[in-house]
Amino acid sequence: MSLQKQRDLARIAAVGSVVALIALCLAWELVLAPLRTGGSTLALKALPLLLPLRGLIHGRRYTYQWTSMFILLWWAEGLMRVWSDAGLSRWLAGGEVVLATICFVAVSYYAKWTRPSVLAAEAK
Numbered sequence: 001m002s003l004q005k006q007r008d009l010a011r012i013a014a015v016g017s018v019v020a021l022i023a024l025c026l027a028w029e030l031v032l033a034p035l036r037t038g039g040s041t042l043a044l045k046a047l048p049l050l051l052p053l054r055g056l057i058h059g060r061r062y063t064y065q066w067t068s069m070f071i072l073l074w075w076a077e078g079l080m081r082v083w084s085d086a087g088l089s090r091w092l093a094g095g096e097v098v099l100a101t102i103c104f105v106a107v108s109y110y111a112k113w114t115r116p117s118v119l120a121a122e123a124k
Contacts (some may be wrong), residue, residue: 003122007059007113013106014064015056020047021074021099024092036103045077056107066109068104077101 027036029043052070055063078096085093110120 001120003113007110010106010110010113011059012057014067014103014110015053017099017103017106018053018056018067018071021096021103022049024095024099025074028092028096033087033092040113045074049074059110059113059114061114064107064114068107070112070120071100071103071107075104099113 025046026043028046032040034040035042048070052067053065056067064105078093078100081091081093082097
């Protein structure tokens with residue numbers, strides 16, 4: 001597989017996992033297993049995920065770099081709720097951990113594959 005195809009796949013995985021994570025967070029806290037009946041303000045945790053979305057879609061390397069650290073907040077929150085919650089909420093937290101892990105791996109590889117040294121070697 002060519003390096004360009006690998007970068008495209010990493011970008012699709014990163015954008016897809018962030019969009020899926022936004023949808024999961026909203027569905028989880030508003031409908032599926034909210035902390036309070038009728039929805040929870042914890043659904044607002046999905047809003048910061050909108051910050052990197054434009055840069056991820058446009059393939060901006062700097063956005064991929066800081067998103068690799070940013071996404072760890074959702075990974076840690078999901079891991080804590082896997083450990084502390086029960087029932088459906090535990091499964092949803094597991095999904096959050098999986099999506100955050102996919103995002104972390106995808107943005108890390110995209111940032112690696114778009115290094116100036118890699119791009120220069122590819123141009124030769």
